[in-house]
Amino acid sequence: MTYKVASLFSGCGGMDLGAEGNFEYQNDFYKKLNTKIVFSSDIDKYAVEIYNDNFEHKSILGDIRELKSTLPEHDILIGGFPCQSFSIVAQNPPRLGYKNDNGKLFFEMIDVLENKKPLAFIAENVKGLLSANKKQAFPLVLKSFKDAGYHCTFKVLDSSNFSIPQKRERVFIVGFRDLIASNKFDYPESIDKKSHLKDVIFSENEVDDKYFFSEKAVNGMLRNQEKMNKGRAQDPESFCNTITAHLSKASLNSVDPVLCIEGRYRRFTPREAARIQSFPDSFQFKVSDTRSYKAIGNAVPPVLMWHLMKSVIRALEQ
Ligand SMILES: C[S@@+](CC[C@H](N)C(=O)[O-])C[C@H]1O[C@@H](n2cnc3c(N)ncnc32)[C@H](O)[C@@H]1O
Known part of the structure; x- marks a missing residue:
């Protein structure tokens, strides 16, 4: 089976490249995965320009709030939603509010999950999300994903453990609609080979x-x-x-x-x-x-994403 992937907040496509595979990095080949990107978009003109110079399928320039109704059916949703500024102080019971417009974007992912019901999703964010709002925000973020109908786990992954020469800790949330697939899922193991x-x-x-x-x-x-x-x-x-x-x-x-x-x-x-x-050096800027620099710095490292997507597919296929 080829898994159809929809990508939100795609940037220049770091996450998407990893989700697809079929690239070489530092003399290692990251094989093509059983995936096909059927939707990607970003609001940043230049990120979309870079994306479209590098992928056969094209990323759509626009605000996801306006584009989300055009999303095709898909099996896996991926997205590194923009860093949040949630307001949850002085609410009883605590719930996720928005401090600004950017704070609402996380809910676009939730909306898509509720409407399109893909088999699985991968969300990425900075590690600081775990401690944001005196550690009150993250449990509510996780609850929103669970309430959308997903069995969720999360883990901080450090790129330097995946033959990438960078210390970069990011939190990944992975969810499956099916409990069996979720139970079969393991985050990728660290790779022995280090890159400096x-x-x-x-x-x-x-x-x-x-x-x-x-x-x-x-x-x-x-x-x-x-x-x-x-x-x-x-x-x-x-x-x-x-x-x-x-x-x-x-x-x-x-x-x-x-x-x-x-x-x-x-x-x-x-x-x-x-x-x-x-x-990879074949990726053009x-x-x-x-x-x-902006698009590169915002990206999820493709090699790390490749390992994670491979683990998600393995769980879906078992
Ligand atoms: C952390 S970056 C994602 C990078 C991407 N995951 C990658 O691996 O290359 C977040 C992206 O969200 C985009 N963004 C912010 N607001 C948006 C909106 N309203 N609609 C669509 N994209 C938006 C930004 O332009 C930025 O490229």
Whole structure:
């Protein structure tokens, strides 16, 4: 059976690439899974542009609140819903409210589950969701998924355990309509083979001067380093800290990861950021650096998603 997958908040397609498979990363081949993406969309024009440069099927540009009625039937729903700002303080009994428009988007996933009743879903979010609102938000998020008719589990997965050279902890919620499938489901095991930053970065002479910080910025940072804990230079022998969506603004004053090789400080190139996120080199980013960094930093690492989707399919097929 080929499982039809609908993807919400698809961004540039990190989650979707992993959900489909059929790509190479760091000399390993991630085989095609028994899936077919039948819907994907995002509200960000440039993320959709990147997506459509890389996938045969096309992502639709638009607001999911307006597009959701057009969703086709599907078997698996996937989505990294935008980080939430729920308001649940001073409510009795506590329930999920919205602090702003973004806070409502999680309910779009719930809506689709209630209306389309796919066999399973995978939702992703930052680990901070577990502690948000004095730990009151997450149980309510989980309850909403359960109330939509799903047997749910959740787990924090760290990309560095899946041959990805990045420490990136994200919470994944996986739900099945069928209790037997849910009982058969296990989150993917850590992979023994580790990948480190040095495996994916370019040598310094391959990197354009524009990615290096000026002498003035470096001297300023060095003067204040002890006082301000600046200069988040990463160890090439180890995993990179989490790549974020604002890497284009990485400065020596910020907490964003940077490199310091033989005394020269620089930011990662978009291709390096993509590799740190486990995108294959065949995945193209034709938009500006700033827009590329944003889409890359927002993405679910394809390799991690591949392992998770494989586990979900295994549970459905048993
Ligand atoms: C965390 S990112 C998802 C990245 C994606 N899962 C990936 O792996 O590449 C969340 C995405 O939600 C999109 N988004 C925010 N509000 C939206 C809306 N109202 N309708 C559709 N997409 C929206 C953002 O543009 C962003 O790309």
